[in-house]
Amino acid sequence: MGAEQWSFMFKTLSILAAWSYLVKGDNPIYTAAEHFLVGSATAYGIVYTIQNQIVPRIVDDIIGRGKWGYVFGAILGLLIYFSFVKGQEWIARITMGFWIGYGAGYSLAYSPPVFLKQVTDTFINLRTGDFIKSFNNILYFLVAVTALVYFAFTLKKDKGPLYYGSRFGRYALMVAFGSAYGSITMAYLSLIIGQLEIILRDTLHLIK
Amino acid sequence: MDWKKLQWIDVRILYAIIIVCLMIPMFRPVGLPVAISDNTRTVYNTVASVPDGGVIWVSHDTGPGNAPELNPMITALARQAFAKNCKLISTSLFNQTFGPGTTFDIIDAVAKEMGKEYGVDWVHLGYRDNAWPATIRLMIDNILEGAINRDWKGEPLDKMPLMKEVKSIKDDVDLIFCTTVGSPGYSDWMTYVSEPLHIPLTGGASLTMYSGVQPYIRSGQLKGFLGGLRGAAEYEQLVGVPGAGLAGMDAQSLGHITVIVFLILGNVGYFVSKRSAKKE
Amino acid sequence: MKRRLPLLVVLVTALVCMGLKFLNLGEKGATLATDLDTIVQTSYLFAFLFGPIHLIRLHYSYVQKRRPNWAYSAFLLGVCAVTTVIFFINKIDGPVSTFIIDSITNATDSAIYAMLGFYVCSAAYRSFKLKNVEATILLIAAVILMLGQAPIGDAIIPNTSKFAQWILDVPNSAGMRGIRIGASIGAFAASIRVILGLERSWTGSGS
Numbered sequence: 001m002g003a004e005q006w007s008f009m010f011k012t013l014s015i016l017a018a019w020s021y022l023v024k025g026d027n028p029i030y031t032a033a034e035h036f037l038v039g040s041a042t043a044y045g046i047v048y049t050i051q052n053q054i055v056p057r058i059v060d061d062i063i064g065r066g067k068w069g070y071v072f073g074a075i076l077g078l079l080i081y082f083s084f085v086k087g088q089e090w091i092a093r094i095t096m097g098f099w100i101g102y103g104a105g106y107s108l109a110y111s112p113p114v115f116l117k118q119v120t121d122t123f124i125n126l127r128t129g130d131f132i133k134s135f136n137n138i139l140y141f142l143v144a145v146t147a148l149v150y151f152a153f154t155l156k157k158d159k160g161p162l163y164y165g166s167r168f169g170r171y172a173l174m175v176a177f178g179s180a181y182g183s184i185t186m187a188y189l190s191l192i193i194g195q196l197e198i199i200l201r202d203t204l205h206l207i208k
Numbered sequence: 209m210d211w212k213k214l215q216w217i218d219v220r221i222l223y224a225i226i227i228v229c230l231m232i233p234m235f236r237p238v239g240l241p242v243a244i245s246d247n248t249r250t251v252y253n254t255v256a257s258v259p260d261g262g263v264i265w266v267s268h269d270t271g272p273g274n275a276p277e278l279n280p281m282i283t284a285l286a287r288q289a290f291a292k293n294c295k296l297i298s299t300s301l302f303n304q305t306f307g308p309g310t311t312f313d314i315i316d317a318v319a320k321e322m323g324k325e326y327g328v329d330w331v332h333l334g335y336r337d338n339a340w341p342a343t344i345r346l347m348i349d350n351i352l353e354g355a356i357n358r359d360w361k362g363e364p365l366d367k368m369p370l371m372k373e374v375k376s377i378k379d380d381v382d383l384i385f386c387t388t389v390g391s392p393g394y395s396d397w398m399t400y401v402s403e404p405l406h407i408p409l410t411g412g413a414s415l416t417m418y419s420g421v422q423p424y425i426r427s428g429q430l431k432g433f434l435g436g437l438r439g440a441a442e443y444e445q446l447v448g449v450p451g452a453g454l455a456g457m458d459a460q461s462l463g464h465i466t467v468i469v470f471l472i473l474g475n476v477g478y479f480v481s482k483r484s485a486k487k488e
Numbered sequence: 489m490k491r492r493l494p495l496l497v498v499l500v501t502a503l504v505c506m507g508l509k510f511l512n513l514g515e516k517g518a519t520l521a522t523d524l525d526t527i528v529q530t531s532y533l534f535a536f537l538f539g540p541i542h543l544i545r546l547h548y549s550y551v552q553k554r555r556p557n558w559a560y561s562a563f564l565l566g567v568c569a570v571t572t573v574i575f576f577i578n579k580i581d582g583p584v585s586t587f588i589i590d591s592i593t594n595a596t597d598s599a600i601y602a603m604l605g606f607y608v609c610s611a612a613y614r615s616f617k618l619k620n621v622e623a624t625i626l627l628i629a630a631v632i633l634m635l636g637q638a639p640i641g642d643a644i645i646p647n648t649s650k651f652a653q654w655i656l657d658v659p660n661s662a663g664m665r666g667i668r669i670g671a672s673i674g675a676f677a678a679s680i681r682v683i684l685g686l687e688r689s690w691t692g693s694g695s
Binding site: 217219224225226240241242243245247271273274275276305306308309310337338341342343346349353354358361362389415418419420422423425426430435436438445457458459460462463464465466467468470471472473475478479 | 514518521522525526528531532533536579581582586589590593594595598600601602605606608609610611612613614616617618627628634635637638639640641642643649650653656660661662664665668
């Protein structure tokens with residue numbers, strides 16, 4: 001049995017270990033597999049980061065190219081470990097604040113064009129030459145606006161256009177969620193198919 | 209027959225039925241035709257519109273969980289790109305254990321088949337901590353800086369011929385193809401790269417989030433987007449090499465019918481119980 | 489000072505980032521932006537042990553205190569230690585490392601995620617009842633999508649896939665757009681609250 005076949009065997013055993021949860025609930029085999037997954041994934045992350053990112057940064061950039069400014073970034077990153085020191089957790093929050101400010105700042109700076117395109121694309125041409133296209137555009141506009149009306153919970157919607165608009169939006173959202181559910185079902189079934197192919201085709205060679 | 213019992217079937221029986229129903233078409237494939245949607249044609253045409261020899265940035269932003277849906281998309285994309293002698297630079301920024309090795313294996317299998325050489329025709333950068341937005345912003349101007357001059361194995365990038373030609377995303381990349389299951393994913397590529405730099409963005413999404421991608425396809429911010437295994441199957445047909453996507457479609461069909469039968473069974477039991485309760 | 493300093497850091501960093509994007513500061517601005525990105529990238533790299541240390545501390549405490557199922561925690565710590573050594577010696581792309589990650593870690597992860605497929609099916613059976621108009625609409629849309637997305641839909645009822653695609657393109661897309669616009673506005677408001685220091689839960693001092 002070659003290396004590839006051993007690999008498929010172990011994949012099959014891992015799948016069966018995980019799926020034992022479906023039969024017996026929490027059981028030793030499943031729990032052991034789960035803990036192995038967490039332990040080995042953590043180890044991989046540590047080694048990958050050190051080997052491919054930290055060592056090149058120190059050896060090639062800081063020492064090799066003399067980019068000593070990067071040391072400031074390193075110190076900032078190391079401050080996060082103060083969250084393990086009782087009474088000095090506030091030092092770690094300086095680094096967290098830096099990350100949060102960076103993320104929030106660039107998010108606010110970059111997001112408006114994406115968001116505004118969505119808004120402008122909602123106000124589309126309702127009267128095109130084509131009946132079906134016009135119908136679709138009118139329906140699209142109505143659904144988008146009434147969905148927003150539905151989510152405006154601070155508005156009084158007990159009668160009038162807001163009431164009917166909100167109800168129409170609610171039904172339209174049900175269509176959206178139903179289509180999401182249908183898609184999700186298909187997605188998860190295809191994942192099961194993937195696992196069965198590993199077992200039946202790659203390991204047991206029962207199918208082509 | 210006690211119809212009320214229909215509501216209380218042991219779920220393990222349902223699991224067994226689902227497994228059997230998914231297995232039957234694997235043993236006896238039917239080969240139902242898969243109609244190709246406009247969305248998939250748009251993706252195919254977008255990749256086809258990249259000039260021969262152009263550079264495509266492929267980001268396989270998935271974990272092992274959704275890999276069966278999205279791996280076939282990358283395989284088909286690699287085939288179409290290599291057939292046009294396009295260069296590929298790949299990343300995998302969602303999951304650290306899956307990103308480096310598995311993405312490399314998927315593209316490498318196609319590259320070897322089509323006579324493409326690693327380092328000359330394609331390079332895999334792997335996973336990067338804090339890709340968004342710091343590392344990607346660095347790569348926009350200088351890929352070697354952003355990737356700390358290392359590929360997924362730790363090999364120096366500046367020794368690779370491809371990286372001497374492709375220096376930055378903003379000047380040298382013609383198209384971004386990203387497969388996505390959540391965040392980080394297509395929305396980050398759109399926000400930080402595609403929109404500000406006007407680089408076309410296409411790719412595929414897991415069906416778990418496909419319905420949420422539709423507004424961006426409609427607005428043109430995404431140049432079409434493949435949807436799950438079905439999208440991969442359609443794309444494989446257009447590329448002309450059937451693969452895992454098409455192979456799974458028959459099982460998918462019977463699986464859906466089974467779920468619909470479960471829906472009907474559950475509701476029949478519910479309505480019968482409701483009627484008996486009213487009578488009592 | 490201990491509570492205010494992190495909030496001040498958030499405000500200053502966010503303003504600098506927004507300024508770099510919106511103001512045309514030329515070469516100096518570009519250099520500052522690159523330096524900032526590199527500092528953030530480097531700081532994240534050196535903070536990489538934050539998660540693993542938490543994990544190790546947690547499971548070590550379970551072993552020390554002999555909590556129920558402590559043996560699994562000991563197993564996890566042992567696996568973490570042994571595989572770290574293996575990955576260092578064999579390197580990330582070595583045959584043993586690849587075997588462990590592909591054949592056990594990723595395979596288990598993938599199988600656990602695929603279990604959701606079974607839960608979706610049992611949810612379809614158990615929870616999806618036609619109790620009201622909304623549930624009925626949701627169910628009909630779901631069934632049309634499921635039939636349309638699989639080839640069997642077109643085989644049973646012609647053009648099902650086209651109708652399913654129409655549902656995705658028009659009502660679904662419009663509904664999702666409404667949700668996205670609302671969520672984006674909420675995200676902007678949340679970002680502004682964080683930048684202005686109105687959201688302080690992350691500092692441990694509450695709002």
